[in-house]
Structures are given as structure tokens and as C-alpha cells.
Amino acid sequence: MADDVFDFSPGAQVPLLGSAGQTAATHALASAAYRDSPVEEILKADNEWHKSTVSKGKFSLFEPNLGEAFSRAVQLRMLGGGRNALIQSFGMEPQTVVEHALAATRIRKERDSKLTAVTVVFGVLFLPGLLLWLGVFQLRRTLAGAKDKRAGMVGGALLLAVAVLAVIVLVALPFNGILGWYLRGMIIAPVAGWLVARRICEATAKDLRTRWDDLLSGGGVGAKIPEAVPGNPGDATREALRQGLQKLTAEQRSNVVFYAGPKGILGMGTRWGSWQLAEALVPKDAGKEIHQFRAYDVIRAIHDQMKLLERGPLNSGGFPTPSVKHWIVSPVGEGAGSVSRPEGQDVEAFQVKSHEIQRICNHQQFGSGNRHYLGVQFTLWDGQLVITMMITVTVLHETLRIEVTGHALGPVHSLFTTKSSPKTVTVAKTVRFWETTSRTLPLVEPREVVRLAVRAPLSWYPPVLDFLGGKLSLPEPFGLRHAWADQPWRHRFMADDAMRAATPVLRVAHNAAMRVLEEHGVDIERFSSRASSLLGAVQDPSPKKVDAYDA
Template sequence: MTKLDMTPGAQIPRTDAGPQTAVTQALSSVAYRDSDLTAFEDVQPGKIKGGRFKLLRPNLGEAFSKAVVSRTLGAKRNPLVPSFGVDARMVVQHCLAAQELRDARDRKLMIVTLVSGLLFLPGTLLWLAAFQIRAWLKKDASGRQDIYGTLVLAGVGLIAVLLAVRPPVTGLWALYFRVMTLAPVAGWFIAKRIVLRSTEDLRARWLGLVEGNGPAATVPKAVPRDDMDKKAATLKAQLGRLEAEQETNVHHYAGPKGLLGAGRRWGSWDVSAELKPAEGHPDFRTFHTWDLARKIGERLGGLGRSEVANGGMPAYSVNHWVIQHIPEGADEIGRPGGASMDGDGFVMRDHAVQEIANKQTFGQSGPRHAVATQFVLHQGQLISTVLVEIVVLSNILQITVSGYALGPVHGIFTGKPKPKELTRQKTGKFWEEETVQLPLIDNDEVIRQALRAPFMRAPVLLGWLGGGMGLPEPFGLRSAWVTKTWASRDKSDDVLRSATPVVSAVTAALVDFLDEHDIDTSRFSNRVGILKSELQSVRPFLFDEYPAG
């Protein structure tokens, strides 16, 4: 994966391919796309905001970049859901880089628009009215909208010729009327060259990222030129905050939505028995649940080793998490802070995690502790998480192992740029069809970008006029656009297989820990044997979805 050194000076890309490269680049590619925004409605229905004027609407890349940057780098924003399997900072940097490329293009277009449009405003308004009527006619489903639109443009063209040949006034005004409707056409020609070069550049970056060899995201605005460059220093700090936030150990469980950022629960296994002294011991050595949790975490750390060549489990991590439960419909999550949550930035301190692990949580609300083993598989397309929770009630020790899965992102993120084509009936042979390749940039696209360019300094107004994209809450760059885990045989099999070695390591650590504390392990060993038998036929079950009654 490509990362940037954001310290002052030249930015030098650093390459170190990791397990999350594919999804990171797929998400980043959306920032450079020129697809219609409506193409994203299948991914997040109801989140596309319509505007007042169709000629000012954003395309997918423009809307996506603006929405992601505003949500992740805003001065006053809600916390983000962790994006497992994604380098969130890299995705945001690509959004910033795409915005910078478009801003450079819009600065040129703004000059063209002001010179050829504003100075000859009457002619410009005449052409804009024609294109607006043409856009309105495209909503017609009669099949004749193209003919009507062409007639409208032809009518304006005829007016332009008449004004150029025989202006209605004389003197200097006659010269103005001669060029009034022709100057916007000249401006359109220059704007088309600018738009075409920009589109070709953006499409090349889009293709490169999807194919896995895209360029690094350079963000000069995040490199302070000196101590007085507060704007760049602020952006650099916001990117650092975003990166630090992804390392949080405080996570949220939202009922049927599952563990936010890690997906829904698909399986659960329990081992429980009464704690009794081992034979020959009058009593067993007391312990805290944190002691057992730490022992389990240490044993899980050895999953990467195997006596068989290439048998170690790849791309996994073991961490102690704090789980908070929130309502299914909650649109905001919390982070460490305040007297009840002893946090250091976005990470709860070790002593606070240990205190929660040792706390009796039965019958009480509040955060709970779990040992998390997480696998980032299929280049980030699959996130498998296995949580281990320890509960002691009276002298009954219960270990619960539960599996969570987060599936691949929507297929639209891996789509490559395609040439614009039109399938139509052949002239003279209406029973046959032909595919005609259309220009990469048409007249409507040139007008759209030329009109949006002067609003580059007023993004709020532009969003009101043209519309944009909303984001689901609570928002996470990875979890916002996932599809079903079980749609792929390889991915579903890997989810099921990832739980088996974790359960085996947990039960082995449990038995060893009990032996060390002079506790009878015969009851636990019997239950472990039953549990391992159940694992021979493990399959996904419906959890957190209960029938009404």
C-alpha cells in the first residue's frame, strides 16, 4: 500500500503491500470517477440529494470526494466507525488529491466562463436556456426527446447566425450583437479542451487504482511551508487524527447491526463449568478474569506459527477491546473520554481496560471487555473477527467465543472506466443493432463543468443548487458499503475456518490456566471435547434476530 511522508519537504511515496491494499485502492478510485451520481443509488439508496438545477449537478467523483472529506476531516464531526481492512487516511488523501485536480481545472474554466460568458451574458443566457430546456426534455419517455432537444439548439444557432449577419442595432452595439452569441461558442470550444484533458487524467488514475498500480495521493496542502501556514498545519493534524482514530480499542455493538465495523455475529460457542479445587488441594488459587484474558491473548498470539510449512494463520491481530452497546437506530457513537472512560486520545488506557475486565458486569449496563482476534483476508475484502468474553457468576466460569464477519465492498467500487457507447438500430436495417462509440466528453458535460467552476469558492451554495451525496450513520469507510459475506464460497469458507483454531487456542489456554491455579479441569475438559465435536460441522447461524413474541 502507498503511504506518504507528511513532514515538511518533498513527499516521497513509500510502498509496502499489505493485506488491505485492494479495498483501499477500490474505495480511493471513486474519488476520480466521472460516472453519473445516480449510479450510486443501488449502493446506498436514499442518500443521493437532488439539486435545483440539473446543469449544476455533481458527478460521482465530485460528490463522493466532498462527502468523505467533509465527514472525516470536519472540525466538529461525530466519531467514525473503525475501517478494518482499509487505510482510511489513504482514501481521504485520494479524495483531497482529486479535489485539488478539479480545483486546478475549475480555475481555468472560471477564467473562460468569465471572459466568454459573463462579458456576453445575454448570449450566454440564451444558450443556457436552450441547454436547460434540452435537459428538461430528456425526462420525457416518449422517445422523441433527442429530436426536440436538437431542434431547440438548432433554433438558438439560427438566432446566433441572424444576429451575426444582421444585428438589430448599429454602431458599437452592432459589433457586440454580432459576437454576443458567438463568443460563448468559442468559450465552449476552449472549455472542452480543458475538460477533456482533465477527464483523461482522472480516468487514468481511476483505472490505475482499480488495477492495483495507481499513483500515490499527493496532498501539498497538508505540508506546511512555514510556521505561519496554519491552514496546512490544521489539515495535517486532521489527517493525523483520522489515522489515530482508526486504532481505537473502544467498539460498539448495535443489536441486529452487529459489531460496528466488524459485521454481524454468525456463530457462538460456550464452555462453562463450576470451579472446584483439583484433587489433593483443599482450595484453588484465586485469580482475576483479567489474568485469564491475558493468558488467552498470549496463546492466540501464536496462531501465526505451525509445525507444518505454511500452516500459520496470516494477516491477523490480537487485541483487548472494550465493547459498548448502543441502540440499533443510534446515529452516533462515543469515544473514550470523561471520568467513566479513561482514554488516551482515542485509545482506552491499559489499566482502564483491565479494570473493566475485572468488573462484574452481570445485570449492569456499561462497557464490557473482550479479547479480539481479527483476520484481514482476501486483500481486505473479508474481515473475520472472533471475540472471547469471560464471565464469572458465583463459582461458575463461562467462556463465550463468538464470530463476526464483514463481507466485501459493493462491486461498483471495483468497476473500471468504460468507453461511452450507444446501441441503436442500423439505418436502413431496423432489424439489426449496432454499437457506436460516443465522445468521452459531450456538450452537456462541458456546460456542466463550466457552470460549476465559478462556484468553487462557494461549495455550500453549489451543493444547494446542484445536489450531492449523503453518508449513512454511524459512518465507517469500510462498513458503509459492504455486501453479503456468504455470497462467495471462498470467503464464507474462510470465515468458518478462521474460528476453529481460535476456539482451540482459547480452550487450550483455559485448561493450562486452570491447572496453574489448582482447579479441577475434568469438567472443563469434557465440555471442551463436546465443543470441538460441534466445530466439526460448524455453519453460520442466525444471531441477534429473534422472532417476535
């Protein structure tokens, strides 16, 4: 099903997107895979409903940075075997984010292979000296992380004292011969290895930061993931990755969404507005009966009219082409830790089949079970704003009710849209000491080189690194977009766009429903009067917490 999404030929570059006009949110989240910030930074992007957690490991020297932790968490959650169902990420392409996470991991693995060779030559062969230096760096890192500033100063002084002691030992060592040379090498070799490792780390850091900035600038090359291209029929690992990407794409296209109480529909945002039209079904002609019709007949007429929303009497730009789709909404608890998608003969590739959609629309209108909604979705602001108007039609006894609700999903948190900044320091000029100048520092600090070098030999088995250094746990039920989405109401124009969509959608839904009712012999006078009043009330819509019932 997903074979047409990207090219599986060996060495091919995966296109950045599967559809146009949804690049900003996708690129912003994809850039997180290349970042070198502290992993705790991502906690600032959490919203009130969805919280990430960062668990600490045994040694701070092994802790991951944001890009490493994000890439690992996203790959496990979205491609791991036996994973739970995912929430759709509207307004973006989650597969692209996963592909960049895979590409970033591959770049780091290439660096780690070089660092491992350096560690073996300059470290393992001189293991006592390596352990001595690592112990000093770990102690310094622990003291530097303490709240007491004096403890941090002690850590720096300790490192300096060990360096001075090492020089003294090299000069005044009483041993000669092979043992003497080995003891001297034990002190010097880890330092020489550190210098070589620093050059490797600096080159990789520049590459990762370039990709980070290119994504946020709207450019950049596609993510290279040759490990997703099976080399032969027996290549089980690559075939499993390819199938995982296919499953991810298919689940993104699913027509089943989940309603979680005050959280709204997961992935679409909270419900900010609700408008209802309900009246009795009375025959137009006395003594005659209404011609039989079903709720789906009304929905189908509304569906056809919504397809024409972008057409208007004036050449004023207006609506972009909306996505009009039948949705099955499944209820879950507000605090649900996971969701499950329906299975069976009525579901194919995560899509509920058409005949089952009609059955749910016509018969599951009261009591337990899933419900049917017609969704009209606008993706605006280059994918940063997703407006969804959900329409449902119910017929209970002699009353027909048309309900239109508004959902808005805002932009991803500003953390993900921030470009990298060079590391600089302001210093006084040598001669004109009253003037200052800025000097660019290396991207990789000395302690960062040590961290990367000690992690490198263990990168072939990430669970060990998770245990030693900690990991990032993603909020559940997880979807890439809604987990880090801000409210659109803080942005004036985004809020205006969300509220302006309500009146035209409501008008089209009412007009289409009236036409069906009139064709089937229903007296629409009361419906028309009620619709006029409702359209008058919606002239000045304002966002509310509709799902937070004040009972």
C-alpha cells in the same frame, strides 16, 4: 502520533498505504473520488443496514457527478471541524482514501480555475448571450430527465431551433457599429468559449480516468496533497488539515468499537456464530480452595496463545499472522445516528489504557457499562475479507464462561471495483455498409462541458454548489468500509475461510483457559468434557443471524 504515517516535506507524494496486504479495498474506495458516473450510482452499493442519500438541488445543471459528490462528502465527514466519531475501517487504510479525495479535488480545482477564466472572457463579458444559452441547456436537461420520451425529443429540437435562430440573427441582424458587433459576439462568444472549455474538460477527464484505472490495477502514484504541508507557522488552514489527518489515523487505531444490536459490531460485520463453554469452578482437591485468579488472567493466557496461531505442525501455509488485540465494546442503539468515544484520564489518543482494560475485564461483566473482548482478526483476500473472532471470559458466582463469537466483513461492493470503459458507438462503414465498426467518442459530452463550466466559478465556495446542485449524504454512524460492504457468504471461498477459522481459535482459547484453571487448582474434568462436546459441534459451522433473537 501520526507523524510517521507519511512524509510531510513540501511537495512529497503520500504513500498509497501504511501497511502491506490491504490494497484492494483501499484502492477500490479511493477510485470513487476520480469517477465521472452519475451520483445516484452509489445508491446501488448500499447494504441493508446502511443507506446513503442523494439530495437534489435547485437546478439540475449544477448537480455533481459521483466523484465530485463522493470527494466532498468524505472530506467533510472525515476532516470537517466538530465532526462526529468515525467507525474504524478494518482491512483498509481510510487515510489513503481521504488523501485521494483531496487529490481529486485539487485536480478539479485546477481545471475549474481555467474554466473560470474562459467563462469570464467568453461569458461574463457577453452575459445576455450566456444566460440565453444556459437557459436553453437547462430547459433541455430538464426535459431530457423527464420520463416521457417525447419530452426529451422536444428538448433536443429546442436546442437545434435556437442554434438555427442564432445563425439567422448573425446573417440578417439589422444593427451596425459597436452594438451590432456586440450582439453578434453575444451569440458567438459562448459557443467559442464552449469549444475551449471542452478541450480543458477532456484533458482533465482523461487524467482522472487514468488514476481511476491505475488504482484498480494495483498501481498508480500516490496522492499529492501539498495543501496538508504547512508553509509557515501561521498557516492555519494547512495545519488544520494536517491535524485532521492525524486525528483520522489515531481514531482508526482506537481500541473501542460499538455494538449496535442486529447490525453487530460496527465495522466488523454482523455476528454469524457463537459458541459458549460454561461450567462450575470446583476445587481439584477436596477440602482445598481454588487459588485466586481473575478473568484477565485467563484472557492474558489466551492472548499469548493466539499470537502463535500461524505456527502449525505441518508446512501447509495455514493462518497468516493474526492481529490479536484487546477491545472495549460499547453498546449503542440499533438505530443510533451517531456514536461517541470515551474520554477522560483513562483514555489517550482514542486508546483506552491498559489498567482500565483490566478493570473492565475483571469487574464489568454484568449490568450496564462497556465490556471487554479479546479480538483475533485475519485480513484476507488483499483486504477484501476481514474475519474477527471475539473472545470474552466472565466469572459469575461459581461459574466461569468462555464465549467465542465470529464476525465477518465481506468485500466492498462491485461498483467500486469496476474500471472505466471508453465511450464508443457502433456505426456502419461508408462503402461496405453491411459491415460495422466501432468509433470512440469524446469522454466529455457537450452538456457535461456546460455543467462543468457553470460550476467552475462557484467551486471556491462549495456550500453554494451544494445548494444549487445537491449533495451526497453518507450513512451514519459512518465508516468507509462497513458502509459499502457486501456479505461474504455469496463468495464460496470467502465463506469457507470465515467458517474454517472458528475451530482452531476455539480450540486454542479452550486449551489456554484449561491450563490457567489447572494451575489455580480447579477441577477441569467437567470443562474438558464440555469443551470436547463443543468442539464436536463446531466441526460443521454454518453462518446464522446470531443477533436476530427469535424471542
